[in-house]
């Protein structure tokens with residue numbers, strides 16, 4: 001895909017970022033053996049081949065308006081690959097592999113779209129005052145295209161994670177990181193004000209759900225210094241956490257029971273060391289953790305990755321709660337003197353880099369929750385960015401003055417349904433640009449496939 005390497009878009013900075021995003025999505029698909037493209041590793045999602053076409057269909061449908069008169073070479077594919085799916089409450093997709101075009105044809109479409117966009121959008125660079133018909137600068141649309149692709153690079157990693165190991169071309173392991181013994185304690189956060197959301201400015205890109213900036217009073221609370229680890233979660237399981245109805249919201253209990261869930265999705269029972277143990281009677285030696293390319297003995301100091309329903313049940317068992325979005329934001333970006341940091345660490349002015357946390361594609365899998373001691377907030381809360389998103393108890397909803405992006409109306413608004421919950425932070429596969437303080441992620445409470453864990457609060 002040589003055209004992809006050129007990426008002739010708007011400015012040098014955007015050109016470079018667009019090319020980098022394309023390289024990352026190409027590299028991810030290149031991990032797959034050919035016959036895996038028609039698999040559906042996550043039952044609620046499309047087959048993988050959809051996403052090969054989707055990234056380009058999205059770019060095309062979004063960016064074509066910048067050059068009025070541009071003609072599509074394949075309007076049928078522009079529609080076929082336009083939208084992902086997120087079914088709530090059952091209703092799984094039933095399409096067959098034979099319903100999809102061949103990989104060769106989809107790849108031709110990808111190359112054609114890239115070439116057409118690159119040839120026709122290059123001169124937008126020379127038109128700094130140009131606007132879309134909705135009054136946005138082209139830069140906003142390019143940023144949306146880049147971040148949309150990078151978000152899929154992360155969610156595709158969740159998908160590839162669930163494939164059998166032999167469906168993927170194994171990549172070299174990154175060096176394991178180890179920290180000193182973990183001292184789990186709670187950190188006191190004094191009452192104060194926190195700013196949520198992004199101030200409107202043509203200079204900075206944010207998605208529609210990040211607007212507008214507003215302040216929230218947060219009463220004093222305590223929060224876990226570190227994310228909850230696999231070691232801690234074992235205690236919850238050993239105490240019968242999955243079997244104790246009273247710990248679960250009714251809806252969550254019904255979901256857990258209907259699907260026979262009694263351990264985190266990323267944990268696998270070790271087959272050849274059976275000790276006769278059953279759910280709720282467990283130890284660290286009976287479980288494996290499925291990494292992207294391997295299975296390893298359960299790493300006890302890694303953050304546990306679970307659904308929001310499982311996280312909430314654990315918090316209930318521990319006599320605590322999940323943080324609200326505002327509490328998490330204050331613990332991460334607030335300071336004792338009332339100022340706000342752009343990032344949790346240091347003075348907040350250092351850009352994300354590989355020494356500060358497990359993010360931006362340096363690793364495939366988690367590391368111990370105390371592996372990056374420099375990644376702590378002004379209040380001394382660790383590991384807030386990277387190494388796994390963190391669930392909050394806040395249902396995903398609009399901030400005051402929310403307006404959907406007219407060029408992507410459903411991006412956020414389709415999920416303001418009380419069934420999706422805000423996650424903050426980031427994972428090993430979250431791009432650095434989306435580590436900004438205002439970025440909000442969200443998933444259904446029962447979605448187990450995300451690289452997401454949690455920490456608890458006391459109020």
Ligand SMILES: [Fe+2]
Nearest residue numbers: 058084148152
């Ligand atoms: Fe998408």
